[in-house]
Amino acid sequence: MTMELLEEKRGVDRRNFIKGGAMAAGALGFAALAGCAPKDSAKDTSMASTAGEGWDDEADVVVIGLGGGMAAVLAAVDAGATVIGIEKGSAMGGNWAINTGVVFAPATDAMKNDGAIDERTGAEDTIDSAVDDWIRCAKGNCNPDLVRAVLTEEQSFINSLVADGVNVKTELCGMANAPIARGHYIVGDDGNRSGGGAFTNVLAERVNNTSAKILLDTTAKRLILDDAGNVRGVEVREGGKGKRIAAKAVVVATGGYTANQEMRARWNPESAGWGVIGSEFAQGDGYEMLLDCGASFAGFKTISPSVTLEKNSRDTFQTNNYQIFWETGAASLIMLDSAGKRNRSETQPYTQVDGALLTVPNYQVFDQTQLDDPNFCLCNGWSKESLNKAIEDGWVVKADTAEELAQLLYLDPEVVSEEIKRFNEGAAAGTDAFGRPADTMRALQPPYYAATGTNGISGTDCNCLKVDDQARVLDRDGDPINGIYGGGNDMYYWNWAGSSYIASGGGAGAAYGFSVIAGRNAAAYALSEK
Structure with missing residues (x-):
């Protein structure tokens, strides 16, 4: 239905619009x-x-x-x-x-304190550079004046937190071809990373x-x-x-x-x-x-989804524990769709993934070498302890062979075995059918582990x-x-x-x-x- 027809339909037939909406109506x-x-x-x-x-x-x-x-x-x-x-x-x-433990903001005092440098220029960030990056990532489909105004307010907000003594740290935030840490999060008094509530509490x-x-x-x-x-x-x-x-x-x-x-x-x-x-x-x-x-x-x-591993309760997740691939080095970790096949480069940030590429459910497969990496926690918001507890509880499954892993996930053993084989061959050759960088790939070796995730929608912003x-x-x-x-x-x-x-x-x-x-x-x- 075209935009015009939809709006005309709203104006003349509101009753039909809410038909079947008893849950929402309540x-x-x-x-x-x-x-x-x-x-x-x-x-x-x-x-x-x-x-x-x-x-x-x-x-x-x-x-x-x-x-x-x-x-x-x-x-x-x-x-x-x-x-x-x-x-x-x-x-x-x-x-x-x-929901959100990160705030995007450019050229902030927190970035200066962390020594954040734009790898493209070797210099500190600027509002002008951030505006250019935003317009580029939006493919020009934005209001440049509004972009500058909003980025300036974001900068002011983070600077006010730093001025008040809030411990704000920075990280890369998945912005395409922008190697500079414009993501901001708050570290609590216990030394641990805080969620979005730390910002809203302030x-x-x-x-x-x-x-x-x-x-x-x-x-x-x-x-x-x-x-x-x-x-x-x-x-x-x-x-x-x-x-x-x-x-x-x-x-x-x-x-x-x-x-x-x-x-x-x-x-x-x-x-x-x-x-x-x-x-x-x-x-x-x-x-x-x-x-x-x-x-x-x-x-x-x-809508581009975020892949979350959080347990589902009444269709609502309380946090967005999405997987982090793009911040890691070489990884023996792949994502399989509901047919047991890979369909994307796992290093691609969720911010740049079309929802059509993912299916419900989807599976994250890694191996013992990956599990033993002290920096590997599978997704944001987790610790090594929480990952090990998930394995102990059987939420993350473990198998000695690819065929056994497939059976635990109710997938076709031949398909899963072939996907792992292709990934391993690509890792050895330094190439990948989906364009995953060779330096992020490491062959999977048994025993294998897998977590079941789902697409989660955190905003209807567009x-x-x-x-x-x-x-x-x-x-x-x-x-x-x-x-x-x-x-x-x-x-x-x-x-x-x-x-x-x-x-x-x-x-x-x-x-x-x-x-x-x-x-x-x-x-x-x-x-x-x-």
Whole structure:
């Protein structure tokens, strides 16, 4: 179905859109969202006119979604606006808190402290170099001014952490042909690497030290517009009761719809059967509210999955324990698809893998030599101890022959044996059918080990809504919807990266950076309306 037909279908047949969505409806309350109509269709006369009506609370700016949206709260407060933040979870942090332990940022003080050098130039990183790399990886399908603005905010964020004494370290982040460590993570007091929660805890503390009013366990149901199409407030549900909050500007930073299987089935059927890496709250609330107000989709793409080994619980993973191939040296490790065959170079970062290449499930095969490597833990977030425990528990299987390994994985023994043989021959000859570099290959020798993984989807970022470089949400005519801004993950991606997922931490970093832009501009708009 074309983009135009899909949007036309939404406008005339909403009931059909949510058909079969009982699971999602329970989480979202779809029926309550129907009141905020597009500007060219009939208004909800019971709520459209707000002049003189009573409100339960009010602020210059309301921010919906307090993951990356916390940055919008901070920016709006700094700009002099009164702010109310709304979060349907019991704590701030959102998907970022449990999903991403890396933030992409260029030319930071942390990089200088680590001595990070661009191998192409032998010099320290610069914003200009990062902008050029980003535009190249996005194949030019991005807004250069927005790229520079977001990268600058990312740099500022990391520098503020370093200035506050946070132990921020750097690493390569899978950005194609960019050999410089622009990935940032936080080291905890115990000396171990922290997850995304370390970043969001800092932001939450900063938010709590502002004048902003924060409403947790509160779900935004819909945006309220006046007859002229200007936002006038938000309808929420808190403690089982409906409330109306007046606002001159609203930032929607609710993230994507990765945990909404009904939406994924419609818009990303290639992701059927994939797990969800992140929060069960990623239900597409913001998409529903904004589409009901006449917002326009930016476009569709095939989502690149991340291969995760985390156990699946109710279709939702709490962390993204993806395998790391590209940071290792010579490795006796290969990936097999559901037919027992290799179909890609294992050293290719997941950020550059088309979802069509992977299948559910998939298998990671390595040998004793690889297991004995003290630096090998199979995937990020694991230790050698956790890997050995997985083998002991039988989660990672062990076999003395390729045929026995295949049987444990319910694969064809002849196929698996032939794939291992071909890989070994390629390692000996220094060539690979899938272009894997010879210096990353080492022949597999028994005993063999294998883990079962699955494709996990951590973001629907390229199926986002249209925004401009001021973070204003655009309607189907390309015009800003007055007072409505898009922040957090998913609202910015099309202008930011085109149809590409460019680097680990690119989503988290931009969710912060773009939310700053959204909060700052929302505050300026709100204050101009006084």
